[in-house]
Amino acid sequence: MSEAAPAPEPKSLNFLEEIIEADLQSGRHQGRVLTRFPPEPNGYLHIGHAKSICLNFGLGRKYGGATNLRFDDTNPTKEDVEYVDSIREDVRWLGFDWAGEFYASDYFQQLYDYAEHLIRAGKAYVDDQSDEEIKRGRGNFYTPGTASPWRERPAAESLDLFRRMKAGEFRDGERVLRAKIDMQHPNMNMRDPLMYRIRHAEHHRTGDAWCIYPMYDYAHGCSDAIEGITHSICTLEFEDHRPLYDWFLEQDVEGKFFRKPLPRQYEFARLNLTHTVMSKRRLLQLVQERIVTGWDDPRMPTICGLRRRGYTPESLRAFAEKVGVAKRDMVADVALLEHCIREDLEARAPRRMAVLRPLKLVITNLSDAEAFEVELANHGERPELGSRRVPFTRELWIDRDDFREEAPKKWFRLAPGAEVRLRGAALVTCTEVLKDASGAVVELRGTWDPASKGGNAPDGRKVKGTIHWVSAAHALDAEVRLYDHLFLAEDPMDVPEGQDWHQGVNPSSLEVVRARVEPSLAEAQAGERYQFERTGYFAVDLEAKPGVLIFNRTAGLKDSWSKIEAKA
């Protein structure tokens, strides 16, 4: 033991880690930790799922255990293989590997067998009531439920009926299998919940092998137990399903179906993000109503949307780590997410120059013959990332945002008579402003100081402003998609009386500009990420192809000038 080493930071544990460590201490699961990520394959994963994925896989990894990917496919009418493929891809992209890939449907036979066992034990019965009657019989929060007339029917009769349900003798909705628990239970979930319903529907994996399908509450806990899951982690809304989760497993009194110790369910607060919606239903509406272009629209909080936007798996994992895990309802600030991607890309994204809103600047005292190339580092602080050569010529594009006809206070950029540095190239003074008939600025003229070639003034004069530029003759056209929050309000659901959340959509959540970018970007490949100096981080969109450059703004750089100006 080295006593010289400083005491290791006692990294605090979240409540789940505390539970697991306590279980490890007590040897409850013989030192095993097995978690699972259990998506229903009925939609695309979003950043809330990413939190759950990082949590479950993170815990498995941290404690030397593992994590299963289990598709909760108990409802054939809503699920599809299309989704299982995308879910697999997203989990893998996030950087996780699952120990086993399972499906609740893998256990249909075992689930069925256990159901028969429960019927024989008098713990379940076939109910012939309609869904309306069942609903009525369940009572409500304030009044206890009443027993179904079929509740006390002999086990043999239920068994026969259940088998005939399985055999396909009845129509959808004609009968159900119910757990016999307690119709007066204060927890509605315990008032004889449904275990099976009839659905003559094609299942994406089992085809037409089954026409009865188990309900979530029955299937989920049993699946956990079958796989030997130790810690079954879900979100808060399942908290009052826990007694039912336990009930189903505890009915296996002789331990013939599940190995002990049984898994336990724990609940944490789901992720919410400011300026966006997260529910599958609302996300689907955004897609269907064409408010966004699809599930992978870069404005969507879906994993595929964030990926297309340019987010890295590392940044999403860092985000999940930073928001933490607890039991109080939470809304994370999207600024934290943006911080995470900036932090990641600041370190790794090669730098480039791109003029988003081009304005011509002609250097009147630079002849074509005097044009030159400058060598620019791909990353100021990381020389190992190399450099590239950029042509500097008489006619340049600069950003309109970098010119002001009337310079406000503290304005370091271009203005009539002002001198700025063109990054890495030269010092230039604006000498003339050309306008069209309407008075709009259409071109700038200026002169350069040949002694400043490379960007530094030989006399040591200070030039505070540095702007980016692109040689007009060499510039490449690019479509640049400037994304912003999808919703203006922090909480899109907090709308004034008489309005609905659709009206809160940010009308400028997407602005498309025709940009001019430096020639080194010619071969940019879909998925690559760059920092466009002074503007932001951009990723090449998946629709880009040779000769067609499309960039998505992942996140803007922090902009302290806009703050200075806002205050003035």
Added chain:
RNA sequence: UGGGGAGUGGUCUAACGGUAGGACAACGGAUUCUGGUUCCGUCAGGUGAGGGUUCGAAUCCUUCCUCCCCAACCA
């Protein structure tokens, strides 16, 4: 009129009876050929409220308040 949860700075999150800490945001300042980055600094008079126990309470007890979830043959 039921049941289940939760309340710590603008936002997340720690503190497990012993000086309320961190991150993000915000705000100053230094450095800078990105108004970026980096660095340094400021920012809670107190943990929903009241009462109690204790030498000492965010942590224990108690009363109250507020918020969230639950009455699909969805998950």
